[in-house]
Every structure is written in C-alpha cells, then in structure tokens.
Amino acid sequence: MFTIENRPDGVVVLAGRLDSAQASNAQSFLDRLQGAVTLDCRGLEYISSAGLGVLLKTQKRLMASAGKLRLVGVNRHLRDIFRYSGFDQIFEIEPLE
Amino acid sequence: MGAATPIRDLSARDLEPILAVARKLAVSFDLDTMLGEVASAARQVLEADRVSVWLHDAATDELVLGSSSDLGAVRVPASMGLVGSCARNRRLINVPDCYADERFDPSMDRRTGYRTRCMLSLPLIDHKDELVGVIEVLNPASGAFDEDDEALATVLAAQCAVALQRGRMMEAVIEGERMRQELEIARSVQLGTLPTTMPAVPGYDVYGRFEPAGLTGGDTFDLQVVDQGLLVVLGDATGHGMGPALTVAQMQAMLRMAFRLGADLDTAFAQVNNLLAEMLPADRFICAFIGLLDPGTHRIRFHSGGHGPILVFRASTGECEVHLPTSFPVAAMPLPASRAAATLDFAPGDILVLISDGLTEYCDPGGEEYGHTRIHQVLRQHHVKTMAELADVLLESVRAFGRGAPQEDDVTAVLIKRESERPLAASSFARSLDSLEAIFGFIGTMFASYGVDASLRQPVEFAVEELFTNMVKYGKASEAGVRLTLVRIPGGVEATLIDHDTEPFDITQVPDANVDLPIEQREPGGLGIHLVRRMVDSLEYEYREELRQTRITFRKTLTGASGSGGAPKTGDGHVHD
Numbered sequence: 001m002f003t004i005e006n007r008p009d010g011v012v013v014l015a016g017r018l019d020s021a022q023a024s025n026a027q028s029f030l031d032r033l034q035g036a037v038t039l040d041c042r043g044l045e046y047i048s049s050a051g052l053g054v055l056l057k058t059q060k061r062l063m064a065s066a067g068k069l070r071l072v073g074v075n076r077h078l079r080d081i082f083r084y085s086g087f088d089q090i091f092e093i094e095p096l097e
Numbered sequence: 098m099g100a101a102t103p104i105r106d107l108s109a110r111d112l113e114p115i116l117a118v119a120r121k122l123a124v125s126f127d128l129d130t131m132l133g134e135v136a137s138a139a140r141q142v143l144e145a146d147r148v149s150v151w152l153h154d155a156a157t158d159e160l161v162l163g164s165s166s167d168l169g170a171v172r173v174p175a176s177m178g179l180v181g182s183c184a185r186n187r188r189l190i191n192v193p194d195c196y197a198d199e200r201f202d203p204s205m206d207r208r209t210g211y212r213t214r215c216m217l218s219l220p221l222i223d224h225k226d227e228l229v230g231v232i233e234v235l236n237p238a239s240g241a242f243d244e245d246d247e248a249l250a251t252v253l254a255a256q257c258a259v260a261l262q263r264g265r266m267m268e269a270v271i272e273g274e275r276m277r278q279e280l281e282i283a284r285s286v287q288l289g290t291l292p293t294t295m296p297a298v299p300g301y302d303v304y305g306r307f308e309p310a311g312l313t314g315g316d317t318f319d320l321q322v323v324d325q326g327l328l329v330v331l332g333d334a335t336g337h338g339m340g341p342a343l344t345v346a347q348m349q350a351m352l353r354m355a356f357r358l359g360a361d362l363d364t365a366f367a368q369v370n371n372l373l374a375e376m377l378p379a380d381r382f383i384c385a386f387i388g389l390l391d392p393g394t395h396r397i398r399f400h401s402g403g404h405g406p407i408l409v410f411r412a413s414t415g416e417c418e419v420h421l422p423t424s425f426p427v428a429a430m431p432l433p434a435s436r437a438a439a440t441l442d443f444a445p446g447d448i449l450v451l452i453s454d455g456l457t458e459y460c461d462p463g464g465e466e467y468g469h470t471r472i473h474q475v476l477r478q479h480h481v482k483t484m485a486e487l488a489d490v491l492l493e494s495v496r497a498f499g500r501g502a503p504q505e506d507d508v509t510a511v512l513i514k515r516e517s518e519r520p521l522a523a524s525s526f527a528r529s530l531d532s533l534e535a536i537f538g539f540i541g542t543m544f545a546s547y548g549v550d551a552s553l554r555q556p557v558e559f560a561v562e563e564l565f566t567n568m569v570k571y572g573k574a575s576e577a578g579v580r581l582t583l584v585r586i587p588g589g590v591e592a593t594l595i596d597h598d599t600e601p602f603d604i605t606q607v608p609d610a611n612v613d614l615p616i617e618q619r620e621p622g623g624l625g626i627h628l629v630r631r632m633v634d635s636l637e638y639e640y641r642e643e644l645r646q647t648r649i650t651f652r653k654t655l656t657g658a659s660g661s662g663g664a665p666k667t668g669d670g671h672v673h674d
Contacts, residue, residue, distance in 0.1 A: 017537070019537075020530045021530040021531060021533045046558065048563060049624040053621030056616075059616065080631075084632075086612025086613055086614075089613070090619070
C-alpha cells in the first residue's frame with residue numbers, strides 16, 4: 001500500500017511502502033511538482049532503490065529551476081538507506097523524532 | 098610493654114625473659130612453634146620442671162593438649178580435673194600437693210610415668226576476655242610456687258594468651274584459604290571438561306549451558322560427535338564442594354574415552370557405572386543422562402541413571418512428554434547386568450530437554466521451587482527459537498522467578514532440537530513487479546510464524562526486493578517463477594532466491610556506487626546491490642551451470658556484521674543517529 005497526495009498547505013504526504021511496484025505512481029505524481037517542495041515522510045515505512053531513483057530524478061529536475069525537495073519525518077530504516085546511498089548529501093533530511 | 102598490672106612490682110630481671118618470649122611470639126606464625134615458645138619461657142621464668150599448654154576447643158568445650166590440628170592430641174572435657182576447674186573458674190590455682198587434691202586427675206601421670214607434686218594452673222584469657230586455654234606449670238625447683246611466682250606467671254599468661262589466640266586465628270585463615278584454593282582447582286578441572294563449542298550436527302540445533310553456583314556444585318554436560326553418533330551427557334553429582342566437581346569430571350573423561358575406544362552405549366554405561374561405584378565413597382552418586390543420537394535415523398538411545406524427568410517437546414502437539422530415569426543413579430551400586438538402552442525418536446521440531454535440578458529446584462525468596470510446569474510453559478511459547486535463545490529464555494525465566502534469591506546449585510541445560518524440515522518457508526513468485534506485494538506478505542507471515550525479530554523485517558524485505566527486481570529486469574522471460582526460501586537461523590533469517598534459465602552474472606562482483614558524486618553526476622539506478630551489501634550480514638552468489646540456475650543467498654541477523662560489503666558512509670550532518 002502506497003499513497004502520495006497534496007496537503008492544502010502544499011506539503012506532499014507520502015505513506016506506506018515505496019517499492020519498485022509503486023515507483024511509477026510516485027514518479028508521475030512528483031513530475032507535476034515545481035519549486036521548493038516538502039515531502040512529509042512520517043507515514044513512509046519503506047523505500048527501495050527504485051523509490052530512491054524517483055526521488056533523485058525529481059530532485060535533479062527541481063534543482064535545474066532553483067527548486068528542491070526537503071524530506072521531513074524520515075524513519076530510521078529510511079535514514080540508513082539514505083546514508084548508505086549518499087542521499088543524505090543530496091537531500092535536506094529531517095529525521096522522525 | 099603495656100603489661101597488665103602485676104600483683105607486685107616486677108624487677109627488670111624478672112621481666113627480661115617475659116619480654117623475650119613476647120618478642121618471639123610476635124614474629125611466629127606457626128601455632129606449634131608458639132606453644133613450644135610459651136612452654137619453654139614458662140619453664141625458664143618459673144624455674145619449673147615441666148609445662149603443659151592446653152588450648153580450649155570452643156566447638157566441643159574441651160581442652161586439648163598441644164596443637165588441636167594433631168589428631169592424636171589428648172582431649173579432656175573442660176569440666177574435668179584441675180585444668181578444667183581452672184578453665185571454668187578462670188582463676189589461677191596453686192596446688193602444693195596434687196595427690197592431696199581431689200580435683201587432680203592422676204591418669205596423665207600414670208600414662209607418662211611422671212610424678213606431679215605441685216602445680217600452678219593459669220587460665221589464658223585474651224584481650225577480648227575469651228578463654229584461649231590453660232597453662233600448667235609443674236614441679237618448681239624451689240619445691241613450691243610462692244606469690245612472686247604467681248605474679249610472674251600471671252603476666253606471662255596474659256602475653257601468651259593474646260599471641261596464641263592470634264596464632265589460632267591465623268591457622269584458621271590459612272586452612273580456609275587452602276580449602277578455597279582446593280575448591281577452585283577442582284572447579285577449574287570440572288569447567289575444563291565442558292565443551293567450549295557446540296558441535297555441528299546436520300539437521301539438529303544442539304546447545305548446552307552451564308551456570309555455576311559460586312564454588313560449589315557438581316553439574317556437567319557433554320555434547321561430542323563420536324563415531325557412534327552425538328554423545329549427549331548431563332550429569333549432577335551429589336553434594337557440594339570439591340568431591341562432586343571432580344567426580345563429574347572423572348565420569349566425563351571415562352565416557353569420552355569409552356566412546357573413543359568404540360564402546361557401545363550399553364557397555365559404556367554399565368562399565369562406567371561399575372567403575373565409579375567401586376571408586377566413590379558409599380554415599381556418593383551421580384544423576385546422569387547418557388545418550389547417543391543418530392542424526393540419520395533421528396533416534397536417540399539413552400540410559401538415565403537417576404536423571405529425570407526427561408522432557409520431550411513434541412512439535413506436532415505442542416505438548417511436553419515426560420520420561421522417567423531408566424535406572425538408579427550412576428555409581429550408587431554395580432549394575433548386575435548390562436541392559437538395553439531406552440529410545441526416543443525425534444520428529445521435525447521436537448526438542449529433548451535435559452535440565453539439572455539446580456534449575457527446577459531454584460527457589461524464590463518464599464521458598465517455592467521453579468518446578469517443571471514453568472519449563473513446559475516456556476517450551477510451548479518459545480520452541481521456535483534457536484536452542485541458544487531458548488536457554489537464555491529459560492534462565493531469564495528462572496532468574497525472574499527467583500526475584501534476586503541466590504543461586505544455590507549449578508544450573509545446567511542441554512537442549513537438542515531436530516530442525517523443522519527445511520525449507521521452513523518457500524514459495525515461487527511470478528517474475529513481475531506485481532509479485533512484490535505477495536513477496537512482502539510471505540516474508541511477514543514467515544517472520545510471525547517463526548518468531549524472527551521484527552526489526553530485521555525491513556532490511557530483509559529491502560534485500561529481497563532489490564535481488565528480485567534485478568532478476569525480473571535482467572532475467573530471460575523464463576516460464577518458471579523466482580523461488581524464495583526463508584530459513585530461520587540463530588538470531589535471524591537466511592534468504593535464498595533461485596532464478597531459472599539465466600546467464601551467469603555474479604552480483605557480488607558489481608562495484609559499489611560512488612555515493613560521493615555531486616547530484617548532477619548521479620543517475621537513478623545502480624544502487625540496489627550497493628545498498629543490499631550494507632543491509633545484510635553476508636551475500637553469496639552461486640551459478641549452477643547444468644541447471645542454468647542462479648542462487649543468491651543472504652543472511653541477516655541481529656548480531657551480524659551488517660555492511661559487510663564496505664564501511665557505511667557517514668552523512669553530511671542532516672542525519673542524526
């Protein structure tokens with residue numbers, strides 16, 4: 001189960017499991033975003049490398065026009081993955097406290 | 098010298114020999130030497146013919162002539178004779194004519210042929226006002242003891258009493274230390290016979306655990322692969338201290354030797370029993386389970402001399418069977434004839450539980466015993482765990498039950514489990530990303546049914562997803578699905594993915610991604626294997642040419658060395674661990 005949606009304040013809320021099977025869903029949603037975007041990851045339990053690819057592609061596109069992604073509420077498992085993949089150097093990440 | 102106030106003033110000439118003996122006693126540590134010094138000083142100072150020093154044995158209320166460590170020493174009740182009277186009343190007694198005094202016991206004279214005429218008896222009272230003994234001074238050269246002699250003897254007795262008491266205490270300390278050292282040696286002999294590593298027995302999880310209770314206790318266990326099978330021993334020798342510790346070590350050595358020489362179980366049990374019965378004191382015996390497991394037929398043959406109940410957890414019913422000992426304790430008496438062993442058969446998942454009474458008889462502060470029912474409960478609840486984990490749970494359960502009560506006896510557990518049929522969980526999945534949901538469901542079910550730690554689930558799912566999607570992406574459009582097998586291993590899980598009709602491609606040789614590149618140079622993809630390496634303990638690739646089959650196996654455990662594929666990169670500060 002994976003959901004991605006806009007909150008009224010513009011924050012994008014990701015929840016569930018962003019695995020290979022859900023990557024294209026996520027990609028088509030993120031492709032519509034512009035500017036500086038906050039991703040609320042508090043409900044995001046799981047991410048695989050396919051999910052990382054989606055985030056990377058989006059980040060590159062946004063940065064080309066002075067935008068960027070900010071990830072908030074990132075759980076420990078996800079943080080490990082970001083760290084091991086060097087994504088912590090590419091994204092601004094706020095851990096889930 | 099801060100002497101007690103003497104009855105009259107002592108001259109320097111009088112004091113000299115008393116000072117000399119005090120100095121000698123101060124440097125002496127040996128009670129026998131001290132007694133000799135006291136006697137010779139008294140003889141010299143009082144110009145007497147003989148001196149006897151009696152020590153008071155408070156345990157028996159007897160007076161002992163000379164050192165009490167001498168077994169042949171003369172002992173008299175502290176109520177008998179002049180010496181007894183002196184001890185009881187704690188008063189100096191000066192008897193000018195012993196044979197005229199009814200308290201005098203002439204038996205010593207009769208024994209030695211000596212003739213006691215007059216005798217001065219003084220109690221030896223130490224600085225804590227405790228009776229140390231009595232000194233008797235016999236037959237002075239002057240013919241009788243006068244008041245001066247009494248005064249001198251009183252000062253001398255006070256000096257000697259303190260020194261002798263110190264000597265006795267020192268002797269007790271040395272004796273205690275010697276016994277402690279002997280116990281420690283016996284303990285290390287006993288511990289030295291225990292297996293240091295658990296043998297690997299295909300299809301079985303075998304584990305033994307020994308928790309010693311201080312310096313006492315006589316438990317042992319053995320798990321050894323011998324030609325006849327797996328030797329399984331649990332022993333508990335009666336009593337505490339050095340004897341039992343050495344006895345079980347001896348039995349252990351005898352059994353290993355017997356099996357190494359090719360003895361069959363029945364002969365080994367009978368011979369070891371008979372030999373120990375000859376050697377051990379009549380009141381000593383060992384409760385021992387001695388068995389041989391044949392992992393091929395899944396049958397254990399055993400003798401249990403006095404060890405019981407023997408518990409068998411049956412996976413099919415989830416209940417415990419209880420088996421009784423097959424004979425009297427080992428070494429209790431010779432076996433009239435060797436008898437046939439009892440047998441138990443293991444079905445998959447069954448557990449043989451051997452536990453020493455130190456565990457079942459562990460008492461809580463109220464004196465209630467841990468008992469067997471609680472063991473059954475632990476088994477029912479935790480049988481899917483590894484045997485090392487099960488032993489932990491059992492011991493934790495006992496400790497929790499004991500609520501801080503001290504461990505009175507050795508606690509030993511031997512656990513033998515026939516592994517559930519491998520694979521524990523296996524399923525094939527169509528080669529499509531749509532299978533991921535089913536794969537995650539399968540992993541979740543396996544974790545729940547086999548009690549795998551939930552914190553391992555995400556890394557395991559991650560690794561399986563990455564490996565599976567690689568197979569989907571790069572594999573030929575094989576009709577056969579990808580087979581996923583999950584096996585419970587100690588502390589975690591082993592996963593194997595099998596892909597059919599593939600070309601060889603060793604994923605373990607894929608170089609790591611360069612995660613330090615600036616974002617413009619980073620591309621989506623290429624991270625999967627890089628991350629899997631960091632998530633799991635081990636990652637193996639195997640290609641079976643004849644089957645055109647790829648097998649990828651990884652292990653993930655709680656204690657395992659994650660990130661075996663390279664040191665994890667630390668972040669730039671946004672991530673806080």
